[in-house]
Amino acid sequence: MGRYLGRKAVLYALTFFVAVTVNWMIPRFMPGDPVQSMLGRASVSDPQARAAMEDHYARLFGLDVPLWKQYLGFWGSLFQGDLGTSVWLFPTPVTEVLLDAVPYSLVLLLPAILLSWVAGNRFGAFAARSRWLDNTALPLSYLLTATPYMWLGVLLAWGLGVVAGWFPATGAYSFALTPAFTWAFLSDAFAHWVLPFLSLFLVAFGGWAIGMRNLIIYELEADYSAYLRALGAPRRLVRRYAFRNAMLPQITGLALQLGTIVAGSLLTEVVFAYPGLGSLILEALNNRDFFLLQGAFLFIVIGVLIANLVVDVLYVVVDPRTRIQMQGGA
Amino acid sequence: MLTLDRVSKVYRVGTFGTQPLNAVRDVSLTVPPGVVVSLIGESGSGKSTIGRMVLRLTPVTSGAIAFDGRDVAGLSGHRARKGYYRHVQGVFQDPFSSFNPIFPVDRVFDMLRGAYFPGLSDTEWRASVRRGTERVGLDPGQVLGRYPHQLSGGQLQRLLIARALTLDIRLLVADEIISMLDASTRIDVLNLLGDLRAEGLGILFVTHDLALGTYVSDTTVILRRGAVAEMGPTRQVYASPRHPYTRGLLASVPRMHRTWADADAELDSAAGPCPVHSGPGTAGPVEVGPDHFVGCFSDDACPE
Amino acid sequence: MSLDTAAASGEGQGPSGRRGRDDLRFALRNPKLLAGGTVLAVLLLTGLVGPAFTGGAPNAYVGPQYAPPSGDHWFGTTSFGQDVFTQFVHGLRATFTVGALGGGIAWVLGMAVGFLGGYRGGLLDEFLNMLTNIVLVLPAMVVLIIAAAYLEARGLLVQSLFIGLTTWPWAARAIRAQTFTLAGREFVDLARLSGRRPWRIILREVAPNMYSYLVMSFILLFGGAVLIAAGLDFIGLGPTEGVSLGLMMHHSVAWGALHLGTWWWFVPPGVGITAVVGSLYIANVGLDEVFNPRLREL
Amino acid sequence: MTVEVSELRVHYRTLRGSVQALDGASLEVGDGEVMGVVGESGCGKSTLGKSLIRMDGRMRHVGGSVRLGGEELPIADDRAMQRFRYHEVSLIPQYAMSAMNPTRRIGRMIRELLESRGVRYAEVRRELERRLELVGLGADVLKRFPIELSGGMKQRVVLVLSTLRDPSLLIADEATSALDVANQRAVAEALVQFRDRGFIGSMLFITHDLALVAQLADTVTVMYAGRSAESAPTSELLRRPRHPYTRMLLSAVPEVGTTIDESRQEGIPGSPPALLDPPSGCRFKDRCPLAFEQCATRPPFIEVASGHRVACWKAE
Amino acid sequence: GGYPRAQTLYTSGTQWGPPSTWNPLAKSQYATGTVGYVYEPLFLYDPMKDEYRPWLAEEGEWTGEDTYSLTLRDGIEWSDGEAFTAEDVAYTVELGQIDAVPYSNLWDWLEGVEVVDERELEFTFSEPRRQEWANWLYNEAIVPEHVWSERSDGEVVDSPNEDPVGTGPYAYESHGQDRMVWAKRDGWWATEQLDLEVKPEYIVDIVNSTNDAALTMLTQGEIDLSNNFLPGIDRTLESSPEITSYYDEPPYMLSANTTWLVPNTEREPMDDPEFRRALAHAVDPQAIADGPYGGIVAPADPTGLLPAWEQYIDQDLVEDQGFSHAPEEARSILEDAGYSENADGMFTTPDGDPIALELIVPSGWTDWMEAADIVAESAAEAGIDLTVEFPDDAALQDARATGDFDLLFNNERQISNTPWTYYDYMFRLPVQEQQTTVNFGRYENEEAWELTEELARVDVEDTERTAELTSRLQEIHFEEMPIIPLWYNGLWSQVNESVWTNWPSDASGTPHWFPTTWRNYNQMGAVLTLTEIEPVSG
């Protein structure tokens, strides 16, 4: 087990290294100058005054030293948890900007990922029960997964938000409120959360349902199921076993899909103007804030890596096969 | 013709290949022309590994395999290898998976044509394929052009032998070629091997079935955990097995006309001490009779 | 879409069964394959020949602004007076292009890495596997956002290339696993004994045996590429010129279609994407059922 | 309890028509008897085994009946069969390696299975452990996962689990084929021992290994292309086979120690008929050296000596 | 706690990211209202009336050719209770000595500042750029010396100044990812001295996510004042009575800046004034205003001078030399200048080289992208081959700075107190390797630049001289056409009157301030809007 996780850890460390390097490289080898874009918004019209400011900020962001120094410095400060200063939200440190946004994303993502996973799996297992269900539920699930996150978001915002007016279609909570542990605030925040959550949830839900449906059919055909049935075990038990075993690949699937769902949440946040990482990335893009962009990217990568690691560990715990193989047994 | 000299194979398994797995240990044997050598042993004893090393499908870790005195491992380059395969061919356990399921069976022949008979005209080639097919007792009209699933396992195995015979092979590695076949077809394939042997073909016959091992072979090699437990002329090994492992195997083989209990009683009488440790104390198998070698009893019956 | 499922279900290809003919027979009887295939064909045809019929540039102002669907403008017009149907038809074409190119590039890469790793094994495999895993864990979309953001000229080709470069890993992984089992099959050994060169063996012996699987990977990659491209387009990182369904959504939302109730502007592109990807997926299940005897009778 | 299978016909539905996998199989197993069922691959042995306990979705009961201790088994009725499964009729499958849920500890799986069949685990726990001990396994296997056991151990666990309810009929389909000779012997002997101790009533031991049957079966039924060809007490069958198929089959199996040079044995020419559209009459006639006109009609499966039945016009 | 709806003003359209700094010197970043609500300038400039309104200052006066004296109001206190004095003003001016301070160029022509007494200062200039000085006086906010002097030079510019201490009517209340909240402060000097009172207890400025979201919120009454560019707003304005804008008919909005078509005058054939003039006649701003903008912008005057500078537009000149959409005219100009049509009806240069121009517009700027297409179409009509490219914004900025382009759109100059800013943009010399803020077309004309420089020195009161100079500049503009004015971008401003009424409009009886929260507009009186609006339920 230790060795297995050790191997995974090496893999993740390498991934992290690659991610950081790519992340550092992209903005530096592509056109666009963050300082220019920052000053672009300052209404400083005098060329000389502007030139002086450019110098100042280039020095401040450390863009005036050779690339290799920038790269090493990048790693150095990274280990000190310093992701630099946001250009767009100057002078806020990137870490701070991200930490402000991350809770929103998490509040959206965690329930969406977990609930869609649980519900999708249940539904998929349920759909595999009969031909009729299968033939109706399955295409529906496929359509759901085929739906672009943002479009579903747009439809929901329009249908349930603008037309029906049941839920607010933008923001995380009413502007009339200040965050507090009050009923008014929580219910308001919840109402704002429903639509973005729903659009994430539905798309992911479809995917899990399909995955589970296919896996459970596979499991129901497995030898152990046949044996149980031959010994007269009731459907319930057979299904329960099949479900449990089909969950295992779905756990790995969860790790694999994390990236996609995270990306989906970025789009959803944009649609609903939900103030999470997605909106932040979009703004960072528009403002050429490459420090923030790098930070956000790293945040996501680290998040995904950690989640993967958690899933890996979880997998080892729930699947005796991996655990025993790793102990060198059998 | 083929000699294995203290051949060992270590697979690297586990993370980053850190764990060694000794699949074959210090195996030495020879396969002269016109002789069938059976390699017998339980699952995982390294039989197939030896076969694959001879066929150059797996590299040797240590020791030497020589064919006609030329080191087989030293054959480098596509040409040299092709030359080797002209004389040495293999047939494997699963006839169904030996054929690419989506092509007609002729494909196994056609693959050879490209590499070995580029000059042959279509008619010449077809004739030679037909000849090969007939030689293994098949009706070419019935089998050629068909898909693997349309033929029986016995037919397929024979086709594979026919394929090997298209080349001028002198050594055939037959890896469990009968274990997936029905009792009635097995015997046909075995008979075919016997006929080929009579024509001077050397055969390395890999099996786990003792009964079938005796039927065609001249020399029997009993493998255990990658090492030779007992090796000798077939008749002698069966008549007076010296290694406890061989005896155990023989006692467990179900026989039509003798019960297990009877076999136990019969074999118990021939027990003796480990010849390796009671004798000269060398590492390798010890000769206990003419051409009859016995390895260390290891673990169970021997201190080592 | 769970990729593992595909991997799990793809493996059940025994040597048994009367492949080719049987497959066709099942294919023609499979409602999912038929339905998916038909929708796809209609959309493809629309994308292919549609632009010739609608005439005119997709971004030209041809009608009144904000006109709801009518006989003149089947899908209505945008706030600029562009014909939504014309845009839709051109967008479909772009969507298919991105899918085919992006999916295709990823497919080729996935095959190259998968075949090579699965067949050769050893250190090369370890390395490729590592590479695959690295790219696999990186969230493709986010990488793409970052990369696209800094691209000077963004066109369909570049977009497809980038998508292809980031989405191949799971296909590589699955193909590698398949290749690995197939390479252990005896007919591959036999091909080696017949003096064949590795690449020939891969292409002529191994690959044909997973054709159904390869087709399905392509379908999934195609769908994935379409969705990713739509996502990029939507946040304004799409091609800087031309139309695509994602860009249509982007424009419609940016120009307040949601609020102004011009649903005909943002509904068709989404329906288009969902229909393309959905029908692909559904056809894919159909294919799966056809190729995979285990699922046939369920 | 005795088992009587008479003229059982079970077909597989396929796209190309029905495969007549079992088309008139008959056999009788006395109480406490082990019957070996042998025959070439594809002759319907497994189909017979499955029919007696659980038919899968593609199988169709076309005719014939199965009686267990005089009572008719409702083999075509999945629901009605439920009562008999495990308690009366049980199975050791060929796939013992994968017969247990890989993600459950064995003990827990057994408990859940038993409780789902209305048996209190606690009540049988001791017996379970005792029987495990009989086959040479400690009670600690219950705490393990299947993957932690070797093939032979798994086969033995399945053996114990399948027979825990003391079934009147046990179907062992290729139960030892995947094992090496030493393990094969151990499991086979355990089966006989269980029968001797009365844990199992009758047993159908399905295999293609005639020699193995010779070791443990009381009677043997030889099947050919979905039908019973010959049925007799083991020693009788080995010594005096009446059906030409049986004879040829026996002569195709070399004894340990015989070599090709001493006595060359021959196989059965040709191959079994396709069951999708089998020939009428005796199904062996195309390969039979004795075939004559009458073989165009199906020979009855009749008793030619005490307990010895043959389906051949030429058998006296 | 919450903000009672009836006492809270919700605004949006300025803040494009979470508030991150309250430093008035961080001109591109500071939270909406930092200048105006908290920090205040010495004067306000009212472009509607072209009038300076003494604000922190009581009065200012040129006492000599090179000296200016300033008197401050009495009795103003900083929000921390310290008195506001001449030291603070002097300190703020001195900050310009730091390079990174946006107005560091002030010291190129300012010689010194001297505190005469608590309320009096004296400025001496090395070059009396009076228009530019006036510009400074109302644009820059005064910061408290007692707080700021503790900061290092770097901190002065880069500190987020989290706890802003100002003289204005509001104080920092809170901020979040998506909002900035200001709370009304007791003791604002103007209440006592000018009888002005800001009405909202709270101002919640909403961080824009998308214009789309803003539109939704505006129509749902969640935003009172939206300064977002809302495409399609014309339809909403027509259909929803509670949503209003400054004018109740097209173009609905006041004008804030001019969008120009900027030709690169270093490239052929744009180096030819005749060609540029032909181009000017070819384009069709009306089609742009009607098309992508749906009428919410107006085509620009040929001079490009904003309506606020109307008095300086030389109407006779425009009559005489101005241009309008006239493809035929464009063709004849080209023909006269020696250009000739090829077989496709497209013009080639007098040398016979084909002309193929590329107009670049940032990708994603949809309205501009649409407008560019229209420009291309109308150019084609006049026989000029012009294609449109949509590079990424950053790439475009690079190209623009280095002069690596044919044509582009630009609107860098906002409304101000003087057309000098406008001509400074058009004619600024010398042309440098990198042109980052002005004269992207790299047009060189010594005479025009000298005139511009002279304009900078004219006293703002001296409208006659200003008009004279601008008239001459307009003439050069028409002759040379270094930039081609297209349309006026609106001062995007739309309000939902369901909570607050009495918003500025052109109707009589309503206030005439700029209804906007944009940066630098508070200094132009926008802040006074807050003193005029009235709660509906109150």
Ligand SMILES: Nc1ncnc2c1ncn2[C@@H]1O[C@H](COP(=O)(O)OP(=O)(O)OP(=O)(O)O)[C@@H](O)[C@H]1O
């Ligand atoms: N490619 C490989 N990598 C690692 N280990 C291997 C490999 N091939 C075989 N082994 C291991 O080497 C040992 C010998 O295997 P081999 O296939 O030679 O046995 P065998 O005697 O042929 O067994 P069987 O009767 O099952 O075919 C086994 O433990 C096997 O697990």
Ligand SMILES: Nc1ncnc2c1ncn2[C@@H]1O[C@H](COP(=O)(O)OP(=O)(O)OP(=O)(O)O)[C@@H](O)[C@H]1O
């Ligand atoms: N699911 C199925 N669908 C169609 N035909 C089947 C199916 N299962 C088995 N058959 C056919 O039925 C016949 C009998 O099969 P069965 O499995 O009973 O044979 P068997 O005697 O057990 O053979 P083996 O010794 O190979 O296990 C064969 O011809 C086989 O091809």
Ligand SMILES: [Mg+2]
């Ligand atoms: Mg082997």
Ligand SMILES: [Mg+2]
């Ligand atoms: Mg069977």
